[in-house]
Amino acid sequence: MVREERALADVRFAWRGEVTDDQLVTLTQSHGGAAQPGWWDRIRPHSLGWVTARIDDGTLIGFVNVAWDGGDHAFLIDTKVRPDHQRCGIGTELVRLAARHAKEAGCEWMEVDFDEPLASFYYDACGFVPTPAGLLHLPDMHSANPS
Numbered sequence: 001m002v003r004e005e006r007a008l009a010d011v012r013f014a015w016r017g018e019v020t021d022d023q024l025v026t027l028t029q030s031h032g033g034a035a036q037p038g039w040w041d042r043i044r045p046h047s048l049g050w051v052t053a054r055i056d057d058g059t060l061i062g063f064v065n066v067a068w069d070g071g072d073h074a075f076l077i078d079t080k081v082r083p084d085h086q087r088c089g090i091g092t093e094l095v096r097l098a099a100r101h102a103k104e105a106g107c108e109w110m111e112v113d114f115d116e117p118l119a120s121f122y123y124d125a126c127g128f129v130p131t132p133a134g135l136l137h138l139p140d141m142h143s144a145n146p147s
Contacts, residue, residue, distance in 0.1 A: 008089050010056065011055060011085075011093075012056075013093060013097055017050070017051070017052035018052075019060060022037075025037055025040075027060050027061070030082045047067055048067065048101075049066050049101055050066060051097045062081040062082070062085065063080045064080070065077050071107075073107060074110045076095065076111065079112075081094070091121065091125070092126055095125075099126075113133070
């Protein structure tokens with residue numbers, strides 16, 4: 001717990017903090033993710049907001065995006081923390097701030113999808129609850145009426 005408190009004290013979190021596409025590509029690649037240059041510029045207009053986490057030298061070490069439907073549903077996507085800063089509470093704080101700002105914007109629900117290894121993070125650390133949901137992988141979809 002002391003390590004977590006010390007780590008959080010050294011991090012600056014910001015709602016809608018300045019962030020560039022290049023910084024997000026670097027952050028994504030830091031943990032083995034595939035990032036395409038230009039993705040942030042395409043996604044940003046669909047976001048309610050986002051939270052950034054930076055250390056004193058300005059390095060982006062964490063990020064989460066909040067997309068929304070323009071009403072009462074927020075969607076948590078692209079939660080990322082550099083591997084050398086994980087397990088210090090940074091991801092949990094990113095999600096907490098994202099949820100707070102979504103609530104302040106009038107959202108009633110926040111949804112997230114994730115791979116199974118992240119279940120304890122989202123359920124235990126962040127307070128999400130399991131719900132039934134459906135998923136359709138569009139590249140695999142076969143159309144009865146191709147056009």
